Amino acid sequence: MTLRVGIVGISGFGGGEALRLIAGHPSFDLVYAAGESSAGLRLVDRFPGVPARLADLVIEPWDPASLPALDVLFASLPTGRSAEALARVPASVKIVDIGGDHRYAEGWAYGLADIWPDRIAGRSRVANPGCFPAATLTALAPLLSAGLIEPGHIVIDAKTGISGAGRGGGDSRFGYAESNENLVPYGLLQHVHMPEIATTIAQLSGGSAAGLVFTPHLVPMTRGLLATIVCRGRATTAECLDAARRFYAGRAFVRVTDAPPQTKWATGSNLAFVSYAADPERDLVIAMGAIDNLGKGAAGQAVQNANLICGLPESTGVDGAPVWP
Amino acid sequence: MTLRVGIVGISGFGGGEALRLIAGHPSFDLVYAAGESSAGLRLVDRFPGVPARLADLVIEPWDPASLPALDVLFASLPTGRSAEALARVPASVKIVDIGGDHRYAEGWAYGLADIWPDRIAGRSRVANPGCFPAATLTALAPLLSAGLIEPGHIVIDAKTGISGAGRGGGDSRFGYAESNENLVPYGLLQHVHMPEIATTIAQLSGGSAAGLVFTPHLVPMTRGLLATIVCRGRATTAECLDAARRFYAGRAFVRVTDAPPQTKWATGSNLAFVSYAADPERDLVIAMGAIDNLGKGAAGQAVQNANLICGLPESTGVDGAPVWP
Amino acid sequence: MTLRVGIVGISGFGGGEALRLIAGHPSFDLVYAAGESSAGLRLVDRFPGVPARLADLVIEPWDPASLPALDVLFASLPTGRSAEALARVPASVKIVDIGGDHRYAEGWAYGLADIWPDRIAGRSRVANPGCFPAATLTALAPLLSAGLIEPGHIVIDAKTGISGAGRGGGDSRFGYAESNENLVPYGLLQHVHMPEIATTIAQLSGGSAAGLVFTPHLVPMTRGLLATIVCRGRATTAECLDAARRFYAGRAFVRVTDAPPQTKWATGSNLAFVSYAADPERDLVIAMGAIDNLGKGAAGQAVQNANLICGLPESTGVDGAPVWP
């Protein structure tokens, strides 16, 4: 079975990674690509290494009224830009929205695929989690589900590679010379990802994430995202690791490791690595989650979600090993 | 058909990339991994993101006398370390040597797969080209074959990412803090890759590469290799591009581009990008070749060679699109 | 007045930065350099850009018994390597120990120069703070002194550039190819800098740092260190900033900024940048400190300390503006 798929937002980093994964997906046939800054170009003009069979596909201006027949549409648009347009996509076209407009929106499944695959399978509208929530919640879910930590006292320090800021029209803050050799905290006490994290913590634990603190940072690397999370709970390190290994038993994409996870372990893949260190005498648990922000944090999880909603094996086309070094 | 394959030199960068590609190859089953610094570890201890089915394979100390039954062995050992040991591998085991000991050695095919696939198919011993020769010769071959440049006046300025220096036991010259933000020329007038390049130029052109100049540089990036080559010849830019497009017509991995090629176009792939700029009034042709030094420059071409000697379609398992950004 | 100074540990990153600063210091004359890996070389062999007047100074093997007449010795040796040797340095030679062996050791002043200059002036043995403590304590001191946060609930997430790991004999974990594009948490719940931080918090606040959590990370950049610190306290952002501006009024090297501090602001300088964000309704204060780990975190503060113990103006030779970009 081959499904006809499209990408809107092909010019951005999330769209580009979706293209790479879809190009290698045995059941997806890319028949439509849309973007703003690259409309009118052929795919090969924008992505010189695209497979030859896709080279001459012309990137179209994004217009939901002029879609070809599609089974699945991947949308990777800036936050605030997809809600109205995606509402006009025919119901027959399944959508995975990598952007931020539909997380916990009515009618949309929340696509935390490693944790809630059953909420996604069979749906036709899925909102991909944000990159920070993906790493954070993957690390926290086993502890919250097992009651090993208190949902109301969670302090997240998150670090992302600069592709997480998007291509952004060339904002000079993200220029090479100014970003290289620089480490930048931002969005203190007001980051857009907090409600999504808080809602999911509440669903996983049954309690309130009242004390949530979330501090994001930009790190001088292209890809990679790490969440270092300080929690309150009386578990030992072994109990945390065991809980996570049980929680993710049989799941393809989450690896529970004894050593602290490094972002490079995940580069180019849909994997998430989680680990834990605890000091039960101090009611202290440190949880860590490492992903590729464009993989599990964006396009990788999006393809996993598309597989789920299309009834394909979950790992199809996203089982590539990470790129090292 | 599934072939039993092994890797020796799994601890190094070339070996690691071979592992990634073999893990995703539909006809290769990795049954043997050997290495020095990581012997005794499981694959997952060394490569945390390795597919689950390979995780528990134990890395063995390298001993050609104790190989399991294998169809193909990939060898990625430091130069000077493979000649004696590989001579003891049974003749029934096909070998692709990514290392430097067997290039133009007796009994070994020279594995310049995009140019001379017929010399490789059906052989049982193939020496992979060096990373610098791979980029250089891919760019030069069409011009030399068509007689558009003089073989005796070729000036190569080559730049490689630091993985090209190998893992090297942690030589502090390649430490992050000293290599980052640094650009280093080395091996002036004496680089080990020169004879291989000169021999191939002579074979491609029928003339002598007497005036060859080759200057390598280390560039602060992990992967990527660019050769910028100044040649003498009266062709126009269009004639060079046309010659290359004809030369590589129907070949899967070489892309001829109008714009100067960038190394990032090839990252994580087996692609090579070539382009040309000429000033016929000054008898001047500039040829450029860009590759991933661990892809086309090492493990990617090695898998392509293995496909050729095993009678598989050349692109099997190495047709992944490049990673961007 | 010109003072005769020496450096031991010249081969390392801290020693190299001390050399740069001392070479530009108007009252210091470098007459002695010792090191292990570079003993026997001239300074220019190891540091090609060293000023001409110092070029031919020969690096000696480190032996406290054969020191020339010195006013000040800067020691930048690995932790565990300076205690015994420095005990044999004549009392007439003032010492600033950049290494970790003498922090809060008997007979040694703790050289937190921006906060406690009076404890340092006139002493002859000063232990430089660690790089993580320097950033952390500079950010926390105003809040602790003013009672705006509780000393017993401090959660530090710290990130350092890779030079913070030292030259280390070329440990391949710190090789370029493996460190680049990688973000690595380490030393969880057991980092060597914790006692130093806890002791200083207690001294600044009069309370116990019982709940201290400290999680260090290696970030792919050469220089730069950021501490992001989550505290409990009822202050507003404005109150925290005001407290810090009062605390550091008249001090040369600490800048209190409204925006979150970036590490690149400090590169190559002895500056520290601190800022704060608070949510008094949640008893939450986030404090941030950014430094150059080799500047304020090592050699910069060491020269500042040397100035203090020699009776020179504190900023002499360390008032250079940061390097940007």
Added chain:
Amino acid sequence: MTLRVGIVGISGFGGGEALRLIAGHPSFDLVYAAGESSAGLRLVDRFPGVPARLADLVIEPWDPASLPALDVLFASLPTGRSAEALARVPASVKIVDIGGDHRYAEGWAYGLADIWPDRIAGRSRVANPGCFPAATLTALAPLLSAGLIEPGHIVIDAKTGISGAGRGGGDSRFGYAESNENLVPYGLLQHVHMPEIATTIAQLSGGSAAGLVFTPHLVPMTRGLLATIVCRGRATTAECLDAARRFYAGRAFVRVTDAPPQTKWATGSNLAFVSYAADPERDLVIAMGAIDNLGKGAAGQAVQNANLICGLPESTGVDGAPVWP
């Protein structure tokens, strides 16, 4: 004696480096700063680490009609933007133009300070050399002056850090995620710096630079520039090194090294490193020059030129040692 100096183009990288050097210059007092994107801001808003005494200087919109009384103006404007405006600066104000509009222009000295200081001293209008010419010509001048190479056969392969492309309004080609891990040749056979190089070669040699080839590349690092130059000549390596040592005897900023020069040797300084490797049997000489593109390639040489035209010792304020690592 304190001179009143100004900078126009303070927002760019060259202007920023000029600010750093002027802030540390014992005879220069910065009284004027102008820029476009940062007009209206205080210096400290744009450069958080600027010395306190300069923090509140307000950046003005650039208007040559409203200059304060100045002894020297440093201009660092994009090419094509300074010719008209600088013509309106009063003759009483000396100008060093870091930009590209006045190189070999009538009435302007060409500021190749290490080679032709006598052409600069006493002048009131000096055009700083481009960054590529600075590295290239510093390496070639001794060979051309001594007749060791032929001026008509010079092949330059040049590599610059990305700050060399300017801040540029945030062109996304220079964004971190797209520039990192990428190596980009550009401007083939048509780079703007070629006439300046050719003219200077002709002046140094008395011959024509007819065969000049110049190929620039962008390298993923912030600062640093290397020119690798293949020449025709019969000299030995020793003869080239000797010629350079004689040529630069007594000059402060050029270091002739036996080993190939690395860009990091020069970072943050006004130094240039040159070296040579020759094969007289093949009439082959390789010359190399390494600089900081913002130091000797821009602001460092500009301050050196300002010293020369103001009658100050040439090294004043630009004798800082390089930053390492």
